[in-house]
Amino acid sequence: MNFLFSVLKQLFQLIYIWFWEIFRLLFEDEFSDTIESESKTSNNNRVVNKLFHDNLWSPKARNYLLRRYSQKKLLILDLDETLVHSTPQPIDSHFQIKIKVFLDPKPCYLYVYKRPYLDIFLKHVCEWYDVAIFTASLNEYADPVIDFIDPEKKIKQRLFRDKCTPLNNTYTKNLNIFKRDLSSCIIIDNSPIAYSMNPQNAIPITTWMNYQDQKKDASLLVLLPFLEALRTVNDVRSILGFRLKNFN
Numbered sequence: 001m002n003f004l005f006s007v008l009k010q011l012f013q014l015i016y017i018w019f020w021e022i023f024r025l026l027f028e029d030e031f032s033d034t035i036e037s038e039s040k041t042s043n044n045n046r047v048v049n050k051l052f053h054d055n056l057w058s059p060k061a062r063n064y065l066l067r068r069y070s071q072k073k074l075l076i077l078d079l080d081e082t083l084v085h086s087t088p089q090p091i092d093s094h095f096q097i098k099i100k101v102f103l104d105p106k107p108c109y110l111y112v113y114k115r116p117y118l119d120i121f122l123k124h125v126c127e128w129y130d131v132a133i134f135t136a137s138l139n140e141y142a143d144p145v146i147d148f149i150d151p152e153k154k155i156k157q158r159l160f161r162d163k164c165t166p167l168n169n170t171y172t173k174n175l176n177i178f179k180r181d182l183s184s185c186i187i188i189d190n191s192p193i194a195y196s197m198n199p200q201n202a203i204p205i206t207t208w209m210n211y212q213d214q215k216k217d218a219s220l221l222v223l224l225p226f227l228e229a230l231r232t233v234n235d236v237r238s239i240l241g242f243r244l245k246n247f248n
């Protein structure tokens with residue numbers, strides 16, 4: 001039931017985004033000349049009809065949509081408990097990779113489990129976005145894990161603990177470090193503290209630790225329709241920011 005609710009919620013958000021984007025497309029500055037000329041001789045209904053029937057399929061509109069899709073936004077992904085779970089003791093025999101790391105400075109082994117649907121998720125988002133991993137883990141551990149989940153090297157950037165901002169014995173992530181317009185940056189993280197500096201850019205996700213009741217977790221899968229639509233908006237914060245508003 002929870003899975004069905006999540007899917008319906010994502011589809012509703014998808015429909016909302018597409019309607020919003022069509023509205024923005026019709027009334028953006030690129031069509032202001034049409035609005036201006038038509039408004040002198042026609043009522044508002046005729047202006048809207050003109051935009052829908054003449055401009056929506058015009059070369060100008062097609063070029064607008066092509067630019068929107070060709071300029072990839074940046075999708076920043078957390079690693080541990082968002083994409084994978086690692087443990088010094090195997091939970092079961094189904095771990096995907098065993099990594100030897102050196103900590104203080106003794107060697108130890110970590111058993112890494114991939115979140116369900118991770119491969120499908122990465123396949124699609126790497127086509128739609130410039131993808132980066134931003135983790136509070138050390139690179140000695142995180143690098144081999146990323147190499148494993150991304151064998152084709154489609155992930156563009158990797159940022160580790162040294163790029164995080166210390167905060168009350170933990171770490172937060174300042175998205176300005178990517179030197180990208182924040183209107184085109186999205187972060188997916190299971191920790192609210194991690195994205196506390198840019199909450200309007202965040203998509204929260206449940207913490208995944210490969211517990212028995214999480215074997216059929218579909219959090220990554222249900223995000224795909226939403227992310228496919230979100231890549232087309234002018235400013236991701238105009239959509240993600242709704243989560244922070246009080247509608248009571």
